[in-house]
Amino acid sequence: MNLFLMLLLSGIVACGAHSTGDLASRLLLVSFDGFRADYLDTYKLPYLQEFIEDGVLVKQVTNAFITKTFPNHYTIVTGLYEESHGIVANDMYDADAKKKFSQFNDSDPFWWNEAVPIWVTNQQQGNGVSAAAMWPGTDVKINDTTPRFFMKYNFSVTFEERVEKTVVWLNSSNPVVSFATLYWEEPDASGHKYGPDDTENMRKVLEEVDNHVGFLMKKLKASGLWDSINVIITSDHGMASCSAQKLIVLDDCIGRNNYTLIDKSPVAAVLPRQNKRDVYNLLKKCNSHMKVYLKEEIPDRFHYRHNKRIQPIILVADEGWTIVQNESLSKLGDHGYDNALQSMHPFLAARGPAFHRGYKQNTMNNVDIYPMMCHILRLTPQPHNGTFSNFKCLLADQWCKSLPEVIGIVIGAFIVLTTFTCIIIILKNKVPPSRPFSRLQLQYDDDHLLIG
Numbered sequence: 001m002n003l004f005l006m007l008l009l010s011g012i013v014a015c016g017a018h019s020t021g022d023l024a025s026r027l028l029l030v031s032f033d034g035f036r037a038d039y040l041d042t043y044k045l046p047y048l049q050e051f052i053e054d055g056v057l058v059k060q061v062t063n064a065f066i067t068k069t070f071p072n073h074y075t076i077v078t079g080l081y082e083e084s085h086g087i088v089a090n091d092m093y094d095a096d097a098k099k100k101f102s103q104f105n106d107s108d109p110f111w112w113n114e115a116v117p118i119w120v121t122n123q124q125q126g127n128g129v130s131a132a133a134m135w136p137g138t139d140v141k142i143n144d145t146t147p148r149f150f151m152k153y154n155f156s157v158t159f160e161e162r163v164e165k166t167v168v169w170l171n172s173s174n175p176v177v178s179f180a181t182l183y184w185e186e187p188d189a190s191g192h193k194y195g196p197d198d199t200e201n202m203r204k205v206l207e208e209v210d211n212h213v214g215f216l217m218k219k220l221k222a223s224g225l226w227d228s229i230n231v232i233i234t235s236d237h238g239m240a241s242c243s244a245q246k247l248i249v250l251d252d253c254i255g256r257n258n259y260t261l262i263d264k265s266p267v268a269a270v271l272p273r274q275n276k277r278d279v280y281n282l283l284k285k286c287n288s289h290m291k292v293y294l295k296e297e298i299p300d301r302f303h304y305r306h307n308k309r310i311q312p313i314i315l316v317a318d319e320g321w322t323i324v325q326n327e328s329l330s331k332l333g334d335h336g337y338d339n340a341l342q343s344m345h346p347f348l349a350a351r352g353p354a355f356h357r358g359y360k361q362n363t364m365n366n367v368d369i370y371p372m373m374c375h376i377l378r379l380t381p382q383p384h385n386g387t388f389s390n391f392k393c394l395l396a397d398q399w400c401k402s403l404p405e406v407i408g409i410v411i412g413a414f415i416v417l418t419t420f421t422c423i424i425i426i427l428k429n430k431v432p433p434s435r436p437f438s439r440l441q442l443q444y445d446d447d448h449l450l451i452g
């Protein structure tokens with residue numbers, strides 16, 4: 001009975017979700033750069049809490065290695081590890097093409113074309129177009145396509161201006177904007193400047209970020225989009241505290257002419273100019289707070305090896321350590337470290353008709369976000385590294401029970417079945433008493449016959 005009711009209910013819920021979703025499934029993806037997962041517990045953020053209570057929360061999202069901005073923003077919108085989407089760092093060098101990439105010189109499609117992001121697929125397959133208020137790559141012609149509406153990256157444009165633009169785009173009915181992105185530079189900038197342990201300054205910036213969430217909610221409500229739109233709020237990475245006492249000085253170990261430093265801290269990409277083994281051996285002896293890997297030795301769990309843009313040697317600093325050549329420490333917080341560290345993890349919250357209400361789960365991977373968004377927008381995803389079961393519980397149209405609940409249902413069903421069986425046996429046992437009687441009668445009859 002229990003199980004039957006559950007199935008019936010979930011069926012009704014699934015049907016309901018489908019019929020509302022069919023009208024116009026709009027999805028807004030928001031990133032607050034460098035929003036470490038535990039900021040949500042440490043600071044009072046009433047607008048975000050209101051958003052979460054009405055939707056779902058994933059407390060910690062395991063992001064991709066290296067835990068930097070451009071690589072992880074591209075992972076979120078492609079569902080691919082960095083080795084597979086090709087944006088393997090904020091600073092890159094391609095030895096074959098002899099090209100350089102940096103955050104400030106990122107518009108050559110060459111770097112982005114190893115993957116197709118969701119805003120392109122949405123326009124190629126979907127029932128609508130895409131719009132972007134600044135997300136890495138959205139102002140580049142990837143696979144010969146930009147979002148139908150986008151802003152050229154400019155950090156001076158205020159959050160309010162970005163939201164106003166986004167809401168006007170989403171409110172358009174011709175064409176329908178079914179997917180939009182919104183990006184904001186904080187709390188990353190303050191995390192670098194003050195360090196994540198400076199609670200006074202971090203409180204200020206996080207309250208500002210929370211007010212931005214409030215502003216976004218207010219604007220979506222005012223335009224009448226709030227009840228029908230799906231909104232995901234997440235981030236690319238967390239932040240760790242750095243200190244001048246935790247410097248790894250490469251100049252103390254190796255001459256600068258021996259190598260080119262393609263990317264710096266905390267994961268340094270080293271292109272040897274002399275014999276690779278010699279460079280490796282010098283670096284290997286350099287500092288116990290830094291791991292040194294030949295490309296082919298990079299651990300499997302990083303999924304960070306199979307791309308020619310990954311340099312022959314990489315150096316991975318321990319949490320809180322900074323790799324320099326001879327410079328002094330320039331920031332009190334940094335990210336990029338091992339993606340197994342909790343300090344590197346962001347959160348994910350989502351709300352709207354596609355999501356459950358008041359549901360929380362502990363983890364998912366950021367490669368799972370892409371297939372989840374494709375599911376909501378009914379797009380056939382490109383090949384990706386995500387896993388459906390990791391996020392299915394967040395979705396309103398999926399039947400999802402935890403293991404204890406499943407065990408409860410199974411035990412419940414077992415009790416019901418046992419009860420039925422007992423009743424049947426008892427009923428059956430009630431019949432037999434008449435049998436000996438009839439048999440007795442027969443015997444009696446026999447006897448009678450015999451006697452007769």
Ligand SMILES: *[C@@H]1O[C@H](CO)[C@@H](O)[C@H](O)[C@H]1NC(C)=O
Nearest residue numbers: 098099100101104105106108
């Ligand atoms: C940007 O990168 C391209 C291609 O590598 C290069 O030709 C150009 O000089 C760079 N521009 C700047 C301003 O660094």
Ligand SMILES: *[C@@H]1O[C@H](CO)[C@@H](O)[C@H](O)[C@H]1NC(C)=O
Nearest residue numbers: 152153154155156157158161
């Ligand atoms: C960036 O935005 C600011 C503020 O809106 C504007 O004054 C500036 O001209 C913009 N810069 C570029 C390069 O468009």
Ligand SMILES: *[C@@H]1O[C@H](CO)[C@@H](O)[C@H](O)[C@H]1NC(C)=O
Nearest residue numbers: 167168171172173222223224
């Ligand atoms: C959204 O669209 C509706 C109907 O087309 C219009 O009445 C409303 O003013 C628009 N709101 C915004 C914020 O553009």
Ligand SMILES: *[C@@H]1O[C@H](CO)[C@@H](O)[C@H](O)[C@H]1NC(C)=O
Nearest residue numbers: 253254255256257258274282
């Ligand atoms: C390479 O580094 C070693 C050790 O610091 C140094 O002796 C040597 O001169 C360097 N070679 C070049 C070409 O810089």
Ligand SMILES: *[C@@H]1O[C@H](CO)[C@@H](O)[C@H](O)[C@H]1NC(C)=O
Nearest residue numbers: 251255256257325326327328
């Ligand atoms: C760092 O190294 C450069 C190049 O070798 C040198 O010019 C500079 O003086 C050094 N700075 C410090 C602080 O040692």
Ligand SMILES: *[C@@H]1O[C@H](CO)[C@@H](O)[C@H](O)[C@H]1NC(C)=O
Nearest residue numbers: 080081084303382383384385
């Ligand atoms: C990730 O997905 C891509 C595309 O399907 C695939 O080529 C790659 O092997 C996958 N990576 C892993 C570690 O499974």
Ligand SMILES: CC(=O)N[C@H]1CO[C@H](CO)[C@@H](O)[C@@H]1O
Nearest residue numbers: 113114115116124142143144
């Ligand atoms: C690199 C890449 O994936 N290119 C694709 C761009 O989109 C077209 C379809 O419009 C595909 O055929 C290409 O493979």
Ligand SMILES: [Zn+2]
Nearest residue numbers: 033034069236
């Ligand atoms: Zn970032």
